[in-house]
Amino acid sequence: MSSQMPVAGPAEVRAAAVRDLKADRWAVVGLVLVNGLAAAAGLVGPLLLGRIIDTIQAGSGNVLSAVDRLAFGALVFTVVQTVLSWWALKIGYRFGERTAARVRERFLKRTLALPPRVADHLPAGDLIARGSTDASLVALTLRSAVPEILVAVVHALFLIVAVLVLDPRLGLCGLVCLIGVAGAVRWYVRRARPVYLAVAAAGAELAGVIASNAKGARTIELLGLEERRTEVSEVGIAEARTARLGALWLRTVLFPWSEIALALPVVGVLLVGGALYANDLVTLGVVVTATVYLRQLVGPLDTLMLWIEQLQGAGASYARVEGLADIPAAEPQQAKAVGDRIQVDNAHFSYTGARDVLSGIDLVVQPGERLAIVGTSGAGKSTLARLMAGLDRPHTGSVTIGGTPVVELPPDQLREHVVLITQDHHVFHDSLRDNLLIAKPTATDEDLYGALSAVGADWLDDLPDGLDSELDLDDASAQQLSLARVVLADPHTLILDEATALLDPKTARQTEQSLAAVLHGRTVIAIAHRLQTAHDADRIAVMEAGRLVELGTHDELVTANGTYGRLWRTWHAQA
Numbered sequence: 113m114s115s116q117m118p119v120a121g122p123a124e125v126r127a128a129a130v131r132d133l134k135a136d137r138w139a140v141v142g143l144v145l146v147n148g149l150a151a152a153a154g155l156v157g158p159l160l161l162g163r164i165i166d167t168i169q170a171g172s173g174n175v176l177s178a179v180d181r182l183a184f185g186a187l188v189f190t191v192v193q194t195v196l197s198w199w200a201l202k203i204g205y206r207f208g209e210r211t212a213a214r215v216r217e218r219f220l221k222r223t224l225a226l227p228p229r230v231a232d233h234l235p236a237g238d239l240i241a242r243g244s245t246d247a248s249l250v251a252l253t254l255r256s257a258v259p260e261i262l263v264a265v266v267h268a269l270f271l272i273v274a275v276l277v278l279d280p281r282l283g284l285c286g287l288v289c290l291i292g293v294a295g296a297v298r299w300y301v302r303r304a305r306p307v308y309l310a311v312a313a314a315g316a317e318l319a320g321v322i323a324s325n326a327k328g329a330r331t332i333e334l335l336g337l338e339e340r341r342t343e344v345s346e347v348g349i350a351e352a353r354t355a356r357l358g359a360l361w362l363r364t365v366l367f368p369w370s371e372i373a374l375a376l377p378v379v380g381v382l383l384v385g386g387a388l389y390a391n392d393l394v395t396l397g398v399v400v401t402a403t404v405y406l407r408q409l410v411g412p413l414d415t416l417m418l419w420i421e422q423l424q425g426a427g428a429s430y431a432r433v434e435g436l437a438d439i440p441a442a443e444p445q446q447a448k449a450v451g452d453r454i455q456v457d458n459a460h461f462s463y464t465g466a467r468d469v470l471s472g473i474d475l476v477v478q479p480g481e482r483l484a485i486v487g488t489s490g491a492g493k494s495t496l497a498r499l500m501a502g503l504d505r506p507h508t509g510s511v512t513i514g515g516t517p518v519v520e521l522p523p524d525q526l527r528e529h530v531v532l533i534t535q536d537h538h539v540f541h542d543s544l545r546d547n548l549l550i551a552k553p554t555a556t557d558e559d560l561y562g563a564l565s566a567v568g569a570d571w572l573d574d575l576p577d578g579l580d581s582e583l584d585l586d587d588a589s590a591q592q593l594s595l596a597r598v599v600l601a602d603p604h605t606l607i608l609d610e611a612t613a614l615l616d617p618k619t620a621r622q623t624e625q626s627l628a629a630v631l632h633g634r635t636v637i638a639i640a641h642r643l644q645t646a647h648d649a650d651r652i653a654v655m656e657a658g659r660l661v662e663l664g665t666h667d668e669l670v671t672a673n674g675t676y677g678r679l680w681r682t683w684h685a686q687a
């Protein structure tokens with residue numbers, strides 16, 4: 113089980129992060145400046161503490177008032193540091209929210225720009241996980257990580273420089289002792305990217321399995337697939353667990369290692385500083401100040417370690433969110449169809465590239481005709497319907513409407529020519545009006561009432577706010593809503609694929625009545641599950657293993673005594 117969607121490489125992720133930082137460069141500059149001032153103010157306290165110790169040790173003059181002055185100075189600088197740090201965080205969080213919004217908008221725009229034939233074949237779980245969990249993690253990281261990392265880096269740099277300036281020997285000793293921290297980070301970063309990519313991919317796979325279980329619950333129940341789906345879910349859960357355990361193992365090594373490594377500089381400076389003080393090579397105040405600085409270094413370094421750990425997960429998510437850019441977006445379509453004739457010429461199609469599920473299909477559907485497509489399960493009926501509805505492009509041959517390839521028609525034009533009706537209809541969490549205007553944005557309220565009445569949607573009278581009501585519809589009413597959209601779009605051709613197959617008998621009856629009103633006066637291509645539907649059609653196309661093997665009227669095909677003739681006789685005998 114693996115994701116088929118691309119993942120951006122480290123260089124692309126870095127470029128995207130730099131672009132996001134540049135887009136708000138003044139906030140970043142403000143962040144660095146204010147943080148720098150806060151860190152500088154923070155250095156004064158330990159310096160004054162060292163002076164207090166040296167003043168008390170010297171014991172000359174008015175010790176008490178000198179100590180009071182120094183302590184007051186330390187207090188003032190601590191307050192200044194607190195205010196500046198608060199200000200820096202405020203700038204940082206605002207920057208983070210703006211950047212997070214930018215990342216989410218970019219993801220949404222890229223998703224909406226995908227051609228339907230591409231979007232339709234993307235793994236739903238992966239796409240959902242990238243748009244929700246991954247985008248949130250990136251947003252959270254940009255909001256908190258950038259300000260906190262900048263604060264920590266500036267603070268740590270100031271402390272290191274301060275110790276070096278205070279006493280180069282103690283400073284060097286502190287730096288040497290930091291090698292352990294660098295080792296821990298290097299070990300971790302080298303291993304983390306693949307581990308976190310695996311965690312995100314396994315999570316997306318599991319989300320896909322859960323989503324398809326929920327979406328197909330009815331089919332699972334009807335076909336008794338519960339055990340099989342439970343097994344598939346358990347495999348998904350086990351893979352997600354194994355991936356997460358891999359990430360946890362890295363953490364269980366990183367954190368104890370870095371805890372010990374962070375204590376080393378303080379221990380080193382105390383030992384070396386003690387030896388220097390014992391030999392009168394340094395004052396006690398300098399040793400205390402250097403120790404306090406290095407002790408203070410633990411805070412920012414701890415923050416950096418935490419973020420380095422979290423950034424690996426967020427980096428993998430950033431790579432998944434940015435990976436969408438590698439899927440080609442839809443090109444603006446300018447084509448225009450002249451006429452209503454649908455023509456399929458030598459069409460071949462494959463979902464995987466390995467095996468053609470449609471081979472050499474030739475078919476012409478005349479305006480106003482009723483064509484039934486029959487064939488065994490897997491023969492390619494739905495795939496042919498998708499090609500004629502412009503949802504997929506044949507890899508060889510063509511499918512045209514009025515001489516223009518269907519896939520080249522812009523969406524608003526395509527809707528006016530051909531609509532595929534399946535059970536896969538969607539009611540948006542919005543008002544009835546907005547749900548209908550999707551089909552024809554220029555429709556008046558009168559048009560909307562007309563369309564609802566044409567499909568027999570009498571539930572409209574029960575809605576508290578008429579067209580402004582928020583919707584919560586049962587299956588039959590939702591199908592009526594989608595048929596009302598078809599009435600509004602007013603296409604000359606309708607393709608019906610399982611529009612009523614899985615509905616319960618009562619709902620199916622209601623839907624069929626609504627459907628009959630919509631079919632009137634249009635070209636209809638119906639995938640026929642009942643031979644009665646085929647019998648009533650003008651012509652019948654028979655499919656077998658991806659090929660169109662028979663085409664003609666009911667009487668012609670019965671007389672020819674081929675596949676359809678045999679099917680008809682068997683069915684008739686049973687009936």
Ligand SMILES: Nc1ncnc2c1ncn2[C@@H]1O[C@H](COP(=O)(O)OP(=O)(O)OP(=O)(O)O)[C@@H](O)[C@H]1O
Pocket residue numbers: 463464469487488489490491492493494495496
């Ligand atoms: N999204 C897909 N990815 C890969 N293969 C697919 C996909 N959809 C369908 N197929 C395969 O393509 C072949 C044709 O499927 P299609 O759904 O077009 O047949 P059908 O005649 O409509 O069958 P049914 O009556 O069962 O719906 C089948 O072998 C099917 O497994």
